[in-house]
Amino acid sequence: MLSIENLHVSVGDKPILKGINLQVKPGEIHAIMGPNGSGKSTLSHVLSGKSGYTVTEGKITYESKDLTEMAPEIRAREGVFLAFQYPVEIPGVSNIYLLKAALNSIRKHQGLPEVDAMDFLTLIKEKVRLLEMDEKFLYRAVNEGFSGGEKKRNEILQMAVLEPKLCILDETDSGLDIDALKVVAEGVNSIRSPDRSFVMITHYQRLLDYIKPDFVHVLAHGQIVKSGGPELALELEDKGYSWVEDKKAA
Amino acid sequence: MSSVIASRYPAEYSKIEATLPGGSQPWLRLLRAEALKQFSGRGFPSLREEEWRYTNVSGIEKNLFEPRLEPSVHQVDKDWLENYRLADCWQIVLVDGYYSAELSNLEGLPENVTVKSMSKLLEADAGQIEAYFGQAVGIDEHNFVAFNTAWFTDGAFIRIPTKTALDKPMQLLHIVTDPNRLATTRNLVIVESIAQAQLVETYVGTDQSYLSASVTEVFVEQNAELTLYKVQCESEKAYHYGGTYVKQSRDSRFSHHNFAFGGMLARSDIHVDLGHASECNLNGLYLGIKRQHLDNHTRINHLEPHGISREVYKGVLDGRARGVFQGRVVVAEDAQKTDSEMNNSNLLLSNDAEADTKPQLEIYADDVKCAHGVTVGQLDEKSVFYLQSRCVDEETARNMLTFAFANEMVFRITHKSLHDLVLAEVLKRFPQQGITQDWL
Ligand SMILES: Nc1ncnc2c1ncn2[C@@H]1O[C@H](COP(=O)(O)OP(=O)(O)OP(=O)(O)O)[C@@H](O)[C@H]1O
Ligand SMILES: [Mg+2]
Numbered sequence: 001m002l003s004i005e006n007l008h009v010s011v012g013d014k015p016i017l018k019g020i021n022l023q024v025k026p027g028e029i030h031a032i033m034g035p036n037g038s039g040k041s042t043l044s045h046v047l048s049g050k051s052g053y054t055v056t057e058g059k060i061t062y063e064s065k066d067l068t069e070m071a072p073e074i075r076a077r078e079g080v081f082l083a084f085q086y087p088v089e090i091p092g093v094s095n096i097y098l099l100k101a102a103l104n105s106i107r108k109h110q111g112l113p114e115v116d117a118m119d120f121l122t123l124i125k126e127k128v129r130l131l132e133m134d135e136k137f138l139y140r141a142v143n144e145g146f147s148g149g150e151k152k153r154n155e156i157l158q159m160a161v162l163e164p165k166l167c168i169l170d171e172t173d174s175g176l177d178i179d180a181l182k183v184v185a186e187g188v189n190s191i192r193s194p195d196r197s198f199v200m201i202t203h204y205q206r207l208l209d210y211i212k213p214d215f216v217h218v219l220a221h222g223q224i225v226k227s228g229g230p231e232l233a234l235e236l237e238d239k240g241y242s243w244v245e246d247k248k249a250a
Numbered sequence: 251m252s253s254v255i256a257s258r259y260p261a262e263y264s265k266i267e268a269t270l271p272g273g274s275q276p277w278l279r280l281l282r283a284e285a286l287k288q289f290s291g292r293g294f295p296s297l298r299e300e301e302w303r304y305t306n307v308s309g310i311e312k313n314l315f316e317p318r319l320e321p322s323v324h325q326v327d328k329d330w331l332e333n334y335r336l337a338d339c340w341q342i343v344l345v346d347g348y349y350s351a352e353l354s355n356l357e358g359l360p361e362n363v364t365v366k367s368m369s370k371l372l373e374a375d376a377g378q379i380e381a382y383f384g385q386a387v388g389i390d391e392h393n394f395v396a397f398n399t400a401w402f403t404d405g406a407f408i409r410i411p412t413k414t415a416l417d418k419p420m421q422l423l424h425i426v427t428d429p430n431r432l433a434t435t436r437n438l439v440i441v442e443s444i445a446q447a448q449l450v451e452t453y454v455g456t457d458q459s460y461l462s463a464s465v466t467e468v469f470v471e472q473n474a475e476l477t478l479y480k481v482q483c484e485s486e487k488a489y490h491y492g493g494t495y496v497k498q499s500r501d502s503r504f505s506h507h508n509f510a511f512g513g514m515l516a517r518s519d520i521h522v523d524l525g526h527a528s529e530c531n532l533n534g535l536y537l538g539i540k541r542q543h544l545d546n547h548t549r550i551n552h553l554e555p556h557g558i559s560r561e562v563y564k565g566v567l568d569g570r571a572r573g574v575f576q577g578r579v580v581v582a583e584d585a586q587k588t589d590s591e592m593n594n595s596n597l598l599l600s601n602d603a604e605a606d607t608k609p610q611l612e613i614y615a616d617d618v619k620c621a622h623g624v625t626v627g628q629l630d631e632k633s634v635f636y637l638q639s640r641c642v643d644e645e646t647a648r649n650m651l652t653f654a655f656a657n658e659m660v661f662r663i664t665h666k667s668l669h670d671l672v673l674a675e676v677l678k679r680f681p682q683q684g685i686t687q688d689w690l
Contacts (some may be wrong), residue, residue: 048639051631072638081639088636092654098640105641141654158640 001026001063001197002047002166008057009039009046016042018222019058024166027194031208031233032201034219035241040201041085043219044170047199048082049075062166076102077109079165083155083172085201090142095154098142099124099161106162127160130190132183148175156187163191169200173207185210205237218244257293258314260286263400269319271369271404275376278383285389285399295392302392304574304606305517305545310489315432315461317403321348325427334454334483337667339421340365346426347403347433362414368405368436379407382438386467387495387521394491394517398465402436405464408449412442412471419448419479419665426455426462426488437466441474443499450479450668451492453512459487466494470502470528477505479668483675484512486540493519498528500554507663508563510536510544511675517545524585527556534563535659537679538571538603545574550592552585552615559589565596566656567603578610579620586615592622597629597655653680 002024009017016039024030034040046053047060049072060067067075090098104114115123128135131153143151152172159167169188173181188198188211200211208216208230216232217224218241226232226244236244255261263286272278294310295302323345331353335341342365343353349367356365364378371379389396406422426433433455441447453462462484470476484490490513498504506520522530536544550559565573575594596605607624629651637647656676663669 050635050639071644072635073641073643076639076641084636084639088630088632090633090636090651090654092657093637093650098637098642102641105643109641162641 002199003061004058005061006058007046007055007060009042010054010056011042011052015056016222017046020219020222020224022217022224024197024199026197028215029198029200029211029213031213031216032199032219033203033216033233033236035245038219039222040219041170044082044085044168044199044201047168048072048080073105077106081159081162081164081167083152083159083167083169085170085174087143087151087155089144089146091144093142094139095142096124096138099138099158102158102162124161127157130160131157131187133157149177149180152176153180153184156184160187160191165196167196167198169198171201171203173202173204181206182210205233208233220245256291257289258311259293259397260290262314262316266317266319266401270402272372272376275372275380277380278372278376281384281389282400285396288389289393289396289400292393294397295394299392301547301576304576305515305543307489307515307517309515310461313430313459313461315430317401317432317434318346318348318428321345321350321404323350323352326353326425327427331423331425334423334425334452334671336419336421336450336452336665336671338665339419339450339667341421341423342406343423343425344404344406344433344435346428346431347435349404349406360414360416362411363416364407364409364411365420366407368407368438369403371407378409379438382440382467382469384467386469386497386523387465387493394463395465395493398434398436398463398493401432401434401463402465403434405436405438407438409440410442410445410447413444414442415446416448419450419668421450421452424451424453424462424464426460429456429458429460431460433460433462433464435464437464439466439468439476441468441470441476443472443474445471446475448477448479448665450481453480453482453484453490453492455485455488457485457487459489459514460485461489461491463491464493466492468494468496468504470496470498470504472499473501474499475503477507479507479509479663480518481509481668481672481675482512482516482518484516486512486514486542488513490516492517494521496520496522496530498522498524498530500526500528502528503530504528505531506533507659508532508534508546509659509672509675510534510546511679513542513544515543517547519547521549521551522559523551523553524557524559526554529558530560532559532561532563533659533662535656536563536565536573537656537676538565538567538569538573539679540569540571542571543574544571545576547576549578549580550590552579552581552588552590554582554584555586555588557585557588557590559591561592562659563594564655564659565594565605566599566652567596567605568599570600570602572604572606575605575607575624576610577608577622578612579622581613581615581618581620583614586617588615588618588620590618590620593624595625596627597652598626599652649680656680
């Protein structure tokens with residue numbers, strides 16, 4: 001599904017990602033952990049097409065297409081979804097309108113007719129219930145005045161409605177209390193399927209208790225310094241990042 | 251060598267002087283004479299005056315706009331006028347500076363409410379006018395007020411008596427029908443104690459050059475409430491001056507919504523004097539395209555304790571348009587416990603567009619809460635990317651964000667037909683495809 005080979009990315013003259021290799025197959029869940037400033041969000045932004053980053057070397061292939069050639073909205077319509085670490089507030093645009101516009105763009109891209117208004121409402125209300133959100137959120141402006149936790153839930157609501165193929169979750173668990181974390185994890189688990197993959201960026205083992213990863217990678221100084229199975233996350237929690245960083249240096 | 255003439259207009263004054271209303275009233279004759287004298291000295295305000303430093307009105311001197319000498323309505327295109335008549339409102343129509351009873355519609359207006367032509371009332375019962383005229387603004391304010399005082403041909407006098415609540419808005423529809431016309435109206439609005447009303451001032455005109463120069467004095471008496479909307483949709487070749495001067499008595503509430511859309515050069519002054527524990531809200535939206543120059547000048551004078559003021563002005567400027575916001579808040583020494591907030595934000599859609607913003611706080615009391623903020627900028631790129639990451643193409647994302655920015659001021663309008671009229675005027679100025687109301 002996703003293949004990242006020797007990816008080097010700079011912001012201006014400053015190299016941030018320095019040779020990332022990552023293979024994600026359909027249905028797999030990959031967790032990416034790593035210290036602050038190691039380049040995790042940068043990787044998620046580059047995958048979703050944010051401007052301001054230069055790919056200086058390497059390539060990203062998504063479903064056998066060159067991802068870097070596509071505009072952000074095309075990537076999104078092709079099934080790449082980023083749940084932001086810091087979701088943006090959009091005053092004046094309602095949540096429900098954005099969801100509908102997004103869903104219809106995807107359908108148009110797939111050659112399907114616009115979603116029927118009633119079907120849409122049924123679908124969206126089901127997802128709102130799943131994420132234990134108040135329906136009122138649908139009619140509020142996107143993220144405006146939402147608490148940190150509400151914003152994260154809203155990201156997962158969008159993901160649940162749009163049903164992307166590659167879901168990138170950037171610290172969706174940060175700032176959530178334990179109940180909210182369970183709800184969000186359930187939301188994620190509810191859309192797991194053999195042809196849907198997840199890349200979850202997190203600092204905490206806690207999330208991985210609810211959503212069990214197939215692989216855990218440690219990103220430090222712009223490189224993946226260690227990969228392993230779920231047990232790696234536990235080990236990291238125990239020993240801290242310096243353990244892998246030191247090992248690499250040694 | 252001849253001396254420099256400040257303005258070409260005073261030389262024309264003798265042609266109309268005899269036709270102006272209120273000639274039989276010594277107090278008004280005197281006031282007009284003083285105003286004419288003051289105006290003749292300096293003419294229209296110049297860039298050298300602090301409150302006019304961003305706005306050059308010298309174009310008014312290049313054309314010599316001519317007042318109509320007597321009222322006439324046969325030239326009014328009735329179908330065109332219908333576009334601006336709001337459903338579910340009473341209407342007062344002012345044509346080229348004259349009150350037209352024929353085009354107005356006051357059916358079902360409660361009998362104790364007074365709505366009269368200023369010129370008629372000056373003949374019949376001038377005392378009602380004398381008590382208020384010039385009390386909310388004097389000719390020393392600046393020379394547009396002096397000009398208006400000397401030149402006004404007519405206007406509307408509105409009085410909502412005590413304890414009366416109007417159940418629908420009253421629309422004051424100012425229209426200009428001829429090219430090169432000068433329309434000068436003077437209006438008085440009195441909302442007596444515990445009364446409640448909504449008023450909509452609409453300005454429209456022929457798609458030619460003309461000058462509309464109106465002054466409205468407003469008195470919101472004790473514990474009364476007034477919401478005043480100004481929808482300025484003058485022609486894109488027109489000059490517009492509109493001054494609204496408000497005096498709020500104890501415990502009163504006043505809200506103003508200023509939509510500045512039209513005019514080649516339009517200047518709007520809103521001044522409010524707040525009495526004890528009164529509250530005022532000033533909202534504004536200016537949308538400039540092409541070469542429009544839109545100047546909005548507000549002043550909030552907190553004169554007594556416990557007053558509350560909230561001000562939000564937004565500007566969207568495209569093409570070579572220029573928007574000006576000058577907002578001054580003065581808190582007098584006695585006005586302790588004043589609570590005031592002012593915000594102005596501007597969106598520039600092109601490299602040639604310009605916004606000048608100047609908030610001013612003058613605080614002479616020590617126990618007050620005052621805040622202000624201004625921004626001038628482009629669309630937030632993070633927001634554009636966020637929408638793109640949700641499948642929206644870049645152009646649509648930009649249109650959505652621009653429209654959403656402006657719409658924040660439009661959705662504050664509660665009256666349906668007014669909301670729809672304003673929204674339609676906003677959409678006219680954003681011709682991009684695909685903007686729809688569902689975004690809201
Ligand atoms: N636009 C930018 N300009 C300059 N430096 C940047 C820019 N964006 C990111 N960086 C730098 O790149 C590095 C990686 O940042 P990134 O946000 O990807 O880290 P992260 O791993 O997501 O950290 P965190 O765990 O705190 O979220 C940091 O040193 C950051 O300061
Ligand atoms: Mg990050």
